[in-house]
Amino acid sequence: MSVAIRNLTSMPLIVPLNSGTNLRLSPGEVSDDVHDVELKENSKIEKLLRQRAIAVEPCVVEAGGAKAGKTAGAEGEAGTAGVEGNARGSEVSAPV
Numbered sequence: 001m002s003v004a005i006r007n008l009t010s011m012p013l014i015v016p017l018n019s020g021t022n023l024r025l026s027p028g029e030v031s032d033d034v035h036d037v038e039l040k041e042n043s044k045i046e047k048l049l050r051q052r053a054i055a056v057e058p059c060v061v062e063a064g065g066a067k068a069g070k071t072a073g074a075e076g077e078a079g080t081a082g083v084e085g086n087a088r089g090s091e092v093s094a095p096v
Contacts, residue, residue: 002033002059009053016044025054033059 007013007025015023015031017038023031039045039056048054 001036003036003039004057004059005031005034006055006057007053008055013048013053015048015054016042018042030057 005015007027007029010027013025
């Protein structure tokens with residue numbers, strides 16, 4: 001099962017994982033998917049949870065396998081950029 005880790009503090013955190021890698025999270029940042037095995041029996045993760053420095057959240061996965069929110073946001077940004085670009089182009093080429 002995959003989870004996401006959210007930094008609840010107002011300063012950057014380094015979160016050590018069981019595999020020996022570290023996550024660097026900016027204030028309020030949410031990590032990408034992390035396997036829950038990385039967090040099991042990890043005393044440093046438990047300490048950060050007790051201090052309420054991090055929150056561990058389950059990842060929401062849609063039927064297609066994509067995370068909800070990330071896919072919609074990426075499509076929305078691309079679609080908006082295209083519309084804005086066309087609007088500007090028509091303003092410039094419109095006869096005065």
